[in-house]
Amino acid sequence: MKRLTSAILTSLAVISASASISAVASIEPIPYQPFEAPKGEGTSKPYLTYQGKNVYLNAVNIAWIDYGRDFGNGLNESRVTEIFDDIAKNGGNAVRWWIHVNGTQTPAWDGKLIAPASQQKQTFDDIERALDLAAERGLYIMPTLWSFDMLSINQYGVKEVAGNNFAFLTNDEVRQSYIDNFLNPLLDRIAGHPALIAIDLFNEPENMTEGWFIERENLKGQYPVTYEDIHKTTAILSAAVHKKAKALNKQIMTTTGSKSLVMFMVDGHGGTNYYSDERMIAYAGDDAPLDFYAPHYYDDMDKKGTWSPFYHHASFWNLDKPIVMGEYYVDPHGFKPADFAYFDNEVGQQNLCPRLVHNGYAGGMAWQIFDYQDKALDCINKGAQALGVKVEDFVYPGMTYLNGMKLSSDFGKSKYLNQSEATDNLVALSINEPAGEKKVYFKLPVDKAEGAKKVSFKVKFPQAARDAKITGGKFYMKDAKWQWNDAKWTNIKPNEWKTVTWKMKKPLKGANELGFQFYGKAEGGAFQGEFLIDDIKFSK
The missing domain is CATH 3.20.20.80 (Glycosidases)
Known part of the structure; x- marks a missing residue:
């Protein structure tokens, strides 16, 4: 012992x-x-x-x-x-x-x-x-x-x-x-x-x-x-x-x-x-x-x-x-x-x-x-x-841990989010997706969104993402019963800041998950690069 x-x-x-x-x-x-x-x-x-x-x-x-x-x-x-x-x-x-x-x-x-x-x-x-x-x-x-x-x-x-x-x-x-x-x-x-x-x-x-x-x-x-x-x-x-x-x-x-x-x-x-x-x-x-x-x-x-x-x-x-x-x-x-x-x-x-x-x-x-x-x-x-196994200490990837935010993917390796090297006020999503259909989930902290009727943020991604058929996405929410709810599709042009917004019918309460799903069509090629996120807001 x-x-x-x-x-x-x-x-x-x-x-x-x-x-x-x-x-x-x-x-x-x-x-x-x-x-x-x-x-x-x-x-x-x-x-x-x-x-x-x-x-x-x-x-x-x-x-x-x-x-x-x-x-x-x-x-x-x-x-x-x-x-x-x-x-x-x-x-x-x-x-x-x-x-x-x-x-x-x-x-x-x-x-x-x-x-x-x-x-x-x-x-x-x-x-x-x-x-x-x-x-x-x-x-x-x-x-x-x-x-x-x-x-x-x-x-x-x-x-x-x-x-x-x-x-x-x-x-x-x-x-x-x-x-x-x-x-x-x-x-x-x-x-x-x-x-x-x-x-x-x-x-x-x-x-x-x-x-x-x-x-x-x-x-x-x-x-x-x-x-x-x-x-x-x-x-x-x-x-x-x-x-x-x-x-x-x-x-x-x-x-x-x-x-x-x-x-x-x-x-x-x-x-x-x-x-x-x-x-x-x-x-x-x-x-x-x-x-x-x-x-x-x-x-x-x-x-x-x-x-x-x-x-x-x-x-x-x-x-x-x-x-x-x-x-x-x-x-x-x-x-x-x-x-x-x-x-x-x-x-x-x-x-x-x-x-x-x-x-x-x-x-x-x-x-x-x-x-x-x-x-x-x-x-x-x-x-x-x-247990006495010799391993190097685990080091979290990226520059910083952003409290409550997560990134995941159905088909690719997109999983890290960091503060942007350009400015600490931006969040950089590290996107790494193979050719084919793409579903990437930028997950927001539900505890901070409790009671909100509107959620929004600014996003910008490069031309290469559009070339890979990533054309936009939609907000989604899994409610207290884990049922999926989503907003209307938002088209996002490359190399331009776009504010995406979801106005909900009633205040958010007890949600299990809240986020934005970026989507790419099945005929798209591979993409590896950054999406930039700024000005995340929850409004009551």
């Missing part, structure tokens, strides 16, 4: 001393504070064992690159390679990556049953290729089959598949068609792959039973899934994976991403372990138990640290399997907290990954690459140092 603490303190001291680097530009780092987390009688090992190796998962959630479309449409190898290289460079060794998500793209259906394996081939090809790319870099992948979004009927395309998805959760014949036509044929191809650390069966499935979700999706009695449906389906899938592994004489581990460690995976402390061996066996027989637990932790249940893995040793929960924290925020400006101060002990976002190492967990998977790439990479970098 003393060696780990020393390593963490040293790594953080190096970062704190680098004042000229933007690694901590707008966030005052919280120095690592050693904390003797309370222990219990649990026998959770601080590692997984796969193919004879003991592995701590120092990992990042990819979650998705193109929501719900990463597999089955041809793999975006250039972006995947970039992500994998960044993770490996910073001492990470694994990713968690969603496969079906909401089921709008995969798996393929034939009426009310899963279509034959021949119709799933592209998805199988993409998953296997991703595993190959990971193995080339010494990384593991934990594919997540399904998410609670499978009943999110307000998401595009879900209404058309929600009935089938609900039947999958409740009907033995439909589940068996999934096992026969998707799961088993997939495992025939990837079982024993050196990069396949485990199959994660669900992402936060319990959400489908909760009032906020039912209200958000306006389900009104449609698709009344229950805990029993969810946990029975989990057990059946886990048993199917293990039976196939035995038949192939391969190791394939299973887990699931419950939304809460204590609420759904611990007996006591106010929770119930719905995924205990006893319960899994009761649903689906001796092959059903999970190999390890992979719950999520978000500090939004008013538990004041009493359910936190950052303040409790893994043994505290009295479990007999390894615990990998499958999700947790690492960006203090994200949707939920990532800095904590409970029990007279502060844990800053840069200390979260090391704290899981120190507290005896078998891994941590930071949330996530799409929106929080820099913070996620910084976290695993510190986690690697806590």
